[in-house]
Amino acid sequence: MNIYMLMEGSKSEPIIYDAWIKHLSPNMTRVYDLNLIDQDNFYITSSDGYPRIVTHSIRDSIQDINANPKIDAFWIVVDSEDSTIEQREQIIGNELAKYPLNRSIDIQIIVQKCCIETWGFGNDRVFPNNNIDAELQEYLNFYDIRVDDPENMTYPNDYDGSIASYHFHYLKKILRMKRISYAKNKPNDLDKGYYFDEICIRANTTSHLSTFSKLKNLLEETF
Incomplete structure (x- = not known):
């Protein structure tokens, strides 16, 4: 599995997601150059904020993915801020529809309500x-x-x-x-495995943190 990850945030999210993925799947390796993607890799790029992730970065990411046949999945990570989850998903979905992929890959929109x-x-x-x-x-x-x-x-x-x-x-x-x-x-x-595990306990024992639960389930299903 090779994952291309586009994130709204440029500071905390890349660090935290890197740590959480490696915590759940130590065999996954982050690469910083798309040309180095081979097997069990993930690549993280940032849009440096919203709405740039919509206006520029999705298009650029689709171009990257079309040029690299080894990428199996495209994950997009955004904050909801004061929008609803559905509003963010619709805006991103509409933008994705403008730029067709040259093959079928798994696309996931991860909305953090309201932030990480x-x-x-x-x-x-x-x-x-x-x-x-x-x-x-x-x-x-x-x-x-x-x-x-x-x-x-x-x-x-x-x-x-x-x-x-x-x-x-x-x-x-x-x-x-x-x-x-x-x-x-x-x-x-937040960039420690124990911290992720503790959030999982809260999510598993209450009805809280539903957007985190969606990410947790995705990570567990993927890795």
Whole structure:
């Protein structure tokens, strides 16, 4: 299986997906040059954001895939942000229809609701058990991600930023309380196998994190 992965994000997603794939399937090897694709490889490229992934990158990726017959699957990873999952899927599907492939391959649209940091809330073990300070308590007062589905969290009316930004800073605060430094270009500890496993536990034992569950099922079926 050789997978071509197009991602909206250019920093955390490539690092995290690389780690999760290797955690589930150590025989998979990431290549950084399409010409090096041979067997059990995956290649990651970034669109550097939305809507560029729609306006430019899908077309470019289809050209890459048509030129490389060893690619078996095309995975597209985007955030939902303030759109619905169906809206994102439809926009991407419409764009894919404009550029025909020269052979049949598996195409998967992976929508992260609302962003990859949202999934990070699924690891219950990283939440501090005590010494919750005023800043974290303010986040909890707005939305308690321990008991409610993180994918349904928006942001306070007086917050000056996007949903994804709010989720990022909320998660960063939780991890900082556990002495874990999280940044977009160094997404500790989301890029660890144990972290993926803990999110899986939350997804398997609750009705939460449905878009993560879709990815989890895809990874398990593929590898």
